[in-house]
Amino acid sequence: MPCPHNEITIVQRSQRQSAVAAAAYQSGEKLFCEYDQQVKHYPEKRGIVHNEILLPANAPRSYADRNTLWNAAEAVEKQWNSQLARRWVLTIPREIPPDQYAVLVREFCEQQFVSKGMIADFAIHDPHPPGHNPHAHVMLTMRAMDEHGKWLPKSRKVYDLDENGERIKLPSGRWKSHKEDTVDWNDQKYCEIWRHEWEVIQNRYLEANDRPERVDLRSYARQGLDIIPTVHEGAAVRQMEKRGIQTNIGNLNREIRAANRLMKSIRQLIQNLKGWITELGEKRKELLAQKAAEEATLLPNLLMKYMEIRKEERKDWTRAGQNRGTSQDLKAVSEALSYLRQKGISTVEDLEVFLESSGKSAADYRSQMKPKEARSKVIDGILASRTDCKECKPVYEKYQKIFFKKTKEKFKQEHPEVARYAKATAYLAKHPDDKDSTQKELQQEQEKLLSEIAELKVPLTEVQEDLKKLRDIRYWVRKATPGTEESKEPPKKQPLKEVLQDKADEKKAQRTAPVQTKHKQQDMEL
Numbered sequence: 001m002p003c004p005h006n007e008i009t010i011v012q013r014s015q016r017q018s019a020v021a022a023a024a025y026q027s028g029e030k031l032f033c034e035y036d037q038q039v040k041h042y043p044e045k046r047g048i049v050h051n052e053i054l055l056p057a058n059a060p061r062s063y064a065d066r067n068t069l070w071n072a073a074e075a076v077e078k079q080w081n082s083q084l085a086r087r088w089v090l091t092i093p094r095e096i097p098p099d100q101y102a103v104l105v106r107e108f109c110e111q112q113f114v115s116k117g118m119i120a121d122f123a124i125h126d127p128h129p130p131g132h133n134p135h136a137h138v139m140l141t142m143r144a145m146d147e148h149g150k151w152l153p154k155s156r157k158v159y160d161l162d163e164n165g166e167r168i169k170l171p172s173g174r175w176k177s178h179k180e181d182t183v184d185w186n187d188q189k190y191c192e193i194w195r196h197e198w199e200v201i202q203n204r205y206l207e208a209n210d211r212p213e214r215v216d217l218r219s220y221a222r223q224g225l226d227i228i229p230t231v232h233e234g235a236a237v238r239q240m241e242k243r244g245i246q247t248n249i250g251n252l253n254r255e256i257r258a259a260n261r262l263m264k265s266i267r268q269l270i271q272n273l274k275g276w277i278t279e280l281g282e283k284r285k286e287l288l289a290q291k292a293a294e295e296a297t298l299l300p301n302l303l304m305k306y307m308e309i310r311k312e313e314r315k316d317w318t319r320a321g322q323n324r325g326t327s328q329d330l331k332a333v334s335e336a337l338s339y340l341r342q343k344g345i346s347t348v349e350d351l352e353v354f355l356e357s358s359g360k361s362a363a364d365y366r367s368q369m370k371p372k373e374a375r376s377k378v379i380d381g382i383l384a385s386r387t388d389c390k391e392c393k394p395v396y397e398k399y400q401k402i403f404f405k406k407t408k409e410k411f412k413q414e415h416p417e418v419a420r421y422a423k424a425t426a427y428l429a430k431h432p433d434d435k436d437s438t439q440k441e442l443q444q445e446q447e448k449l450l451s452e453i454a455e456l457k458v459p460l461t462e463v464q465e466d467l468k469k470l471r472d473i474r475y476w477v478r479k480a481t482p483g484t485e486e487s488k489e490p491p492k493k494q495p496l497k498e499v500l501q502d503k504a505d506e507k508k509a510q511r512t513a514p515v516q517t518k519h520k521q522q523d524m525e526l
Contacts, residue, residue, distance in 0.1 A: 003091040004217050005232075006195055011139075014081035019070045019139070022087060026123040026137035027051045027066060034071045047127035050102045054109055054120040060149040063119060070121075073141055076151045086140040086185075092124070093202055094131055095211045101126075105136045108201050112194055117144045118185065144183045155179040226263060228256045299340055299351060299473070303333050305480040313491035318502040321494045336473050343466075348477060355470050358463050365460040372449045372456075379446040382434050385424035392417035392424070 011017045020033040024040035028048040031040045053064050063069040074084055090108075092101050101124050109120040122138040144152045159167045160176040168176040184190070199217045206213055220227040230253045233241070241250045307329050314322045345351055395417040402408040412418045428435070434442065478486040 004215060005089070005091045006198065006217055007089040008191060009087045010083050011085040011087055012081065012083055013077065013079070017084070019074050019084040020067070022085065023066050023070045023121060023139060026139065029066060031067045031070070033074070035074045047125050048123055049126050050124040052102065052106065052122055054106065054114045056114050056117050056119065056145070058145050058147050058149055059119055066121060069119065076143065083142050085142060088138040088140070090136045090138065090198060092134040092136055093206055093213070093215065094134060095213050096205050096209050098126070098131070098134070100205060101134055101136070104201065104205055105138070108198060109138060112197055113140055116185070117183070142185070152182055155181050226267065227260050230256050299346060299348065299477065300337060302348070302477045302480045303336060306476040307333055309480060314494070317494040318499060320502040320505065321498055336469065336476070339469055340473070351470065351474060351477065355467070355474065358466050358470065362460060362463045362467065365456050365463065369453055369456050369460070372453050376446050376449045376453070378431060379442050381427055382431060383439060383442060385427045386439065388420045388424035389428070392421035396421040
């Protein structure tokens with residue numbers, strides 16, 4: 001996981017610090033400080049893998065030499081408390097290849113510092129063992145330069161003006177004034193900006209290398225995490241802790257980590273409880289929704305809703321028509337509910353299943369009846385054909401004895417028995433299997449078939465009656481179910497004949513009402 005460590009400091013002369021010494025430390029080079037006439041060298045420093053100085057376009061090329069650059073930066077500062085350089089320590093993600101360390105830091109420095117006029121001197125350290133703690137040291141100049149490469153003042157005097165735009169004179173005789181920075185590099189907003197941009201460029205390189213890790217330089221509080229940050233230990237504390245010597249900072253960090261583990265377990269427990277409560281709530285909603293869905297499919301509820309819909313549809317009818325329609329609906333629905341209870345049907349699913357099974361039963365009965373009816377019809381045809389053959393045979397024999405064609409045709413037209421005989425013989429020829437059956441045998445077979453057909457008609461009639469009732473009920477249910485074709489049908493209008501009859505009855509009732517009232521008053525007086 002990338003380390004978010006990010007440290008910005010100022011090299012200050014008041015703290016007996018030296019920009020040349022800082023440059024010698026981070027670069028590993030031997031530098032001579034002209035300010036205190038001392039050589040700055042740190043031979044014990046190891047793991048320095050890259051050094052580089054980045055100059056803006058207006059900086060002298062001689063400042064590419066580290067010794068020249070930082071001695072010049074110190075020489076221009078005359079005050080005992082001068083700020084000599086800005087120093088930044090940046091951790092580099094271990095997840096990116098080592099050959100991209102310098103590219104990453106160089107791109108960041110050029111975008112954020114050199115482009116604004118600062119000189120950036122950076123070094124990359126990768127102490128032993130390589131790859132466990134790569135980081136960069138960046139030193140930045142504090143003064144801007146003019147186009148000729150000359151250092152500019154850090155601030156300038158600005159006179160305060162009154163409401164008339166005139167300078168304000170103090171009792172001492174001096175003019176009231178204040179200092180303004182010539183550049184805004186020391187503005188605290190840049191600390192936030194630079195930290196954010198360093199985070200962005202690191203994440204871009206991690207993404208380019210197909211790494212899932214990401215850097216977030218915000219504090220735990222800004223990230224919305226309830227975690228106590230540990231205290232930076234530093235090299236000395238780490239060495240003592242490695243040797244088994246407990247330190248105050250080490251003990252404090254151990255307590256902080258223990259507290260964070262405890263808080264993490266508490267948060268996890270709370271999260272699990274919240275998840276359990278949420279799951280219970282969702283389960284309750286599912287049960288309520290299931291119950292509502294079940295109630296919505298109960299046929300009694302749907303039939304009651306159908307009656308309400310019908311009542312609403314008849315709101316423009318006459319009062320007598322409304323009462324008559326409500327009475328008819330109530331009677332029909334009551335009979336339907338009684339029928340459904342008798343059949344054990346309570347839901348829409350039950351209704352659909354019963355309809356399907358009833359339809360199959362009707363189809364089965366019809367499939368059994370059809371061959372019997374067909375056979376009975378054939379027997380009727382055979383018996384009728386035999387009768388026709390017997391009755392028409394003498395005439396047909398005379399017809400056969402006629403030799404002349406025209407005479408024969410005339411005889412056929414005058415005697416329909418000829419055609420009847422021919423049709424009967426043709427029909428009998430189609431059923432050769434019954435040629436040897438006697439008339440009595442055929443009649444007995446037909447009687448048996450008719451008896452079986454009559455037996456099948458009884459349950460078929462019952463099924464047909466059931467289907468008729470069930471189809472009516474299904475229509476009413478669909479009428480009460482939103483989204484169906486039946487629910488979208490426009491309201492039925494009251495028949496004109498009923499409207500006229502109801503209005504006539506109302507007028508008649510209005511005429512007879514005063515007479516009845518008068519008779520009642522007379523009876524009361526008596």
